[in-house]
Amino acid sequence: MISVSSISEFVYCPVKAFLNQTQKDNIQTREMIHGKLVREIRRGYEEITKQNMWSIKENIELEYIFSTIFEEVTPFIKKVSKKYSDKYEMDYSVLKDICNDLEDDLKLESQFLSLKVKKILNTTSKRGNEIAEMFFPQSLLEFPLKNEELNLRGKIDKIEVVNGVYYPVEVKTGMPPSKGVWLADALQIAAYVVLMDYELNKEVLVGFVDYIKICERRPVVVNSILHNKLFGVLDDMLTMFEKQEIPEFKLNKNKCEKCEYMDICEYYG
Structure with a gap:
């Protein structure tokens, strides 16, 4: 059966779709592992944020809203990072840079979210669980x-x-x-x-x-x-x-250099 993810790959490059569909279970490139890591941390961040938001019961200061929402996020990132380091033997410095960048992104998102929560608390009588349902249906x-x-x-x-x-x-x-x-x-x-x-x-x-x-x-x-x-x-x-058979296509250097299959593609280089 065709995987939906292969549709995106096919539009990007037929070779990529072919490798994705026929060899995906046997291929674990660095970029693919990075993608899995980011997705897992993102999913966990959403669950943590949602649960933490439930504990907001009154109109409190913006700084406290942020600290409540972001609590446990950093330890969670470190936990997932260690799991990937052990499982895939990823380079620690590369992994650290990825997680640091991701933590900075999530911190900024939490700050924006805190501003929205503060605005809702100022203008409505909603409690944390009700606000969480607004942002996380x-x-x-x-x-x-x-x-x-x-x-x-x-x-x-x-x-x-x-x-x-x-x-x-x-x-x-x-x-x-x-x-x-x-x-x-x-x-x-x-x-x-x-x-x-x-x-x-x-x-x-x-x-x-x-x-x-x-x-x-x-x-x-x-x-x-x-x-x-x-x-x-x-x-x-x-x-x-x-x-x-892979249909005719044109090599695109910019695309190829960003592709996670670059090292194993017989057409590249």
Whole structure:
């Protein structure tokens, strides 16, 4: 079956999609491990922040709101960092730099979040648990979906449920375009919408991409144009996998040098 993550890879580079689909279980590049590390810390940060926010029971000073929200985040990052260091034998200095940068990012996000919480406390009678629900709606995390008829499967980062409406959310660690989302990211959202309709019987018109590097969420409207593009890409991918032949493509030095498969790609170099 085609993995939804391979759709994004195919748009980026057919070779990358081919390696992802056929050899992913046997490949653990440094970039792939870094991505897993960031995602795990991000998920844990959200859970910690949500729980800590519940303890805010009254209108308190901004500094105390921040210290409450950010409590336990640093020890958690160190714990996950050690786990990855032991499991993957990652270079300690590289790992330390990644985690330090990530901690700085999360600290800044917590400061922005504290300002929003303070504003809500000043203008409403909401308590911490109610505010937490505003920022962290009920969600299904890493939810598996598949459609045998389409030969399509995937594990979506998050499905948020707001007033009975389901919203697929993909988390991306790279930089977004100046406006909107990358086509590859939009196609992933469209693929999850198709799977959600099939498995959950939920009609979805809008999804979101969280570009965590700039702390911004961008919407994806899933219309007929995007659907047609998705099925065109799926047809091309099925042909590639069935024939075991990579379609013609042009090498792009800028893309290749950023690719996590650069060291094992027979086309590069």
